[in-house]
Amino acid sequence: MPSSQDKPKTTTPSNLCQPMETPGILSLLRQLSSLSGDKRSKSLFRVFKLFPQLSSGCKMVALLGRPRKSLLTSHGYTATGTLFGYRKGRVSLAIQEDPKCVPTFVIELPILTSAFHKEIASGLVRIALESETKTSKKKLLEEFVWAVYYNGRKTGYSIRRKVRSEEEIHVMQLLRGVSMGAGVLPCPSDKELADGELTYMRARFERVVGSKDSEALYMINPDGTAGPELSIFFVRVQ
Structure with missing residues (x-):
């Protein structure tokens, strides 16, 4: 774990998002797993209280994100993730256990769909x-x-949405039998004229639960082939 006296290098935001090894975090997680319930809770609380000091965003993501294989153990399983939106609008994220299930998490992100398409084409996106x-x-x-x-x-x-919108219901119905893929969907109305085509990208994600306050989703490329790297992180800072 970096100390408060360490002086971080001056880097651009994109550089901060490069994969990095975190043996210190892995060691800490192993130590926490051996503690009793009360001690473990107090120690976890201290760990998560450090996140604001280490800055949020990509530095926080780096702490949770690498190397992921060592963190899987019995907490690793898969989920279906769909990112969709009108080309001139914002992208939404829906998470399901599988394509036929009702989404457990739906949210419209403050990210332009066009910007997401551009970044995913470059090969690396972390949210x-x-x-x-x-x-x-x-x-x-x-x-x-x-x-x-x-x-x-x-x-x-x-x-996070409590009630799904017309577009969200429309997308989930059209993609009910789709496990992975990307493309353009027919619009439910004439909205396409104003907001452009309704696009989607769906994939299976490796889901890693670090604790009750941290989760990560890692996109699985088909047959292990090289492809875009998309990671989504959820952290609760108390």
């Missing part, structure tokens, strides 16, 4: 959602208000 709350009674993905960081830059705030 971090950070929730600040005074209680942890809710499950992590049941939180409503999220600060959103996109490739290391804070882009704004989003609120």
